Amino acid sequence: MSLLGFCQWLAATRPSIALHESLYMYPLVESVHVLTLCLFVGMSVLLDLRLLGITLRRIPASDVIARLVPWMTVGFIVMLTTGLLLFYAIPVRSYQNIFFRLKMIMLVLAGVNAWVFHTHVHKRVFIWDMDPKPPGAARMAGAASLILWAVIVVSGRMIAYNWFDCDMQPQPRFVNWAAGCVVGQK
Amino acid sequence: MLQTFQAIELSTIGQAIKTSSWAFAVIESVHLLALAVIGGAVLLVDLRMLGFGLRQQSVRDLARDAEPILIGSLMVMLVTGVALFASEAVKCYYSTPFWVKMTSLLLAIIFTFTVRRRVTRAEATLSRPIVYKLVALVSLTLWFGVGASGRWIGFSG
Numbered sequence: 001m002s003l004l005g006f007c008q009w010l011a012a013t014r015p016s017i018a019l020h021e022s023l024y025m026y027p028l029v030e031s032v033h034v035l036t037l038c039l040f041v042g043m044s045v046l047l048d049l050r051l052l053g054i055t056l057r058r059i060p061a062s063d064v065i066a067r068l069v070p071w072m073t074v075g076f077i078v079m080l081t082t083g084l085l086l087f088y089a090i091p092v093r094s095y096q097n098i099f100f101r102l103k104m105i106m107l108v109l110a111g112v113n114a115w116v117f118h119t120h121v122h123k124r125v126f127i128w129d130m131d132p133k134p135p136g137a138a139r140m141a142g143a144a145s146l147i148l149w150a151v152i153v154v155s156g157r158m159i160a161y162n163w164f165d166c167d168m169q170p171q172p173r174f175v176n177w178a179a180g181c182v183v184g185q186k
Numbered sequence: 187m188l189q190t191f192q193a194i195e196l197s198t199i200g201q202a203i204k205t206s207s208w209a210f211a212v213i214e215s216v217h218l219l220a221l222a223v224i225g226g227a228v229l230l231v232d233l234r235m236l237g238f239g240l241r242q243q244s245v246r247d248l249a250r251d252a253e254p255i256l257i258g259s260l261m262v263m264l265v266t267g268v269a270l271f272a273s274e275a276v277k278c279y280y281s282t283p284f285w286v287k288m289t290s291l292l293l294a295i296i297f298t299f300t301v302r303r304r305v306t307r308a309e310a311t312l313s314r315p316i317v318y319k320l321v322a323l324v325s326l327t328l329w330f331g332v333g334a335s336g337r338w339i340g341f342s343g
Contacts, residue, residue: 027338031334031338034218034337035225037221038221038222038333039225039229041226042222042223042224042225042227042229042230043229043230045222045223045226046226046255055252056251059243063242067239067241150219153218153219154218157214157218158215163207
């Protein structure tokens with residue numbers, strides 16, 4: 001089964017239809033998704049700014065990481081759960097949405113960035129723990145995280161707009177390619 | 187009041203945003219980015235006052251670090267928020283969530299820059315934990331009200 005076929009199958013399941021057509025459940029899930037930005041992205045921004053040496057400079061970097069990451073983890077779990085539900089409610093349109101695809105790619109890159117930071121830079125945190133301005137590699141990780149999450153938030157918001165939807169033809173060839181539109185088919 | 191709102195929507199800025207196909211989306215995205223940042227700045231200090239997060243730091247030090255971030259992101263929220271409002275002022279006039287948001291926002295700003303600021307700036311020895319906890323809970327409740335009702339403006343009407 002292709003990914004598109006899988007999304008079409010998902011869309012036909014009863015809970016997906018129920019969530020899609022619900023009067024309050026869908027907006028509620030979406031509100032939780034959006035407001036949890038404050039916890040997850042808000043804490044990430046503070047951590048990234050510490051890595052860049054912009055704020056919380058008197059606090060050891062390891063302390064900022066150890067104290068904020070548990071909260072970020074809680075936020076991420078809520079974001080992921082509500083995000084999966086939002087996708088489940090509207091699978092086909094999301095899958096063929098150019099901003100959704102951009103968001104997914106950026107999420108993978110943000111994951112890679114966090115993994116590289118954790119396995120390389122963070123391992124030697126004891127060397128630069130008290131530095132108000134951490135070394136280049138840590139600042140790079142902080143800057144990359146800030147940019148990636150900003151793109152993720154903005155592209156996430158843009159999913160709601162139908163400018164490049166597959167049923168809004170004609171679209172430029174690039175859009176049809178990037179969104180995986182099956183042109184000629186409804 | 188309604189006439190004022192109509193005039194705002196008919197203003198050059200209001201019409202420019204309303205008729206553009208992308209301006210609202212772009213301004214809203216910036217509004218959303220600033221939401222994440224202001225949320226972080228508020229939560230950092232409020233969680234600390236509740237005894238969570240960066241517990242080894244004093245409330246005073248954390249609040250001092252968070253304040254420029256809080257004020258900066260609040261400015262971005264206000265500017266982008268006014269622009270969004272200008273493009274749909276009449277819809278806002280008839281929107282209950284909009285009025286709930288404006289009331290919560292006014293209260294949140296007043297509380298943050300009076301009571302909360304005074305308590306977070308006091309010497310730690312002068313502030314009792316129960317005062318911190320109360321201030322944090324009121325702050326979180328008010329800002330949550332702003333965020334939740336703000337999101338609900340888009341669902342209603």
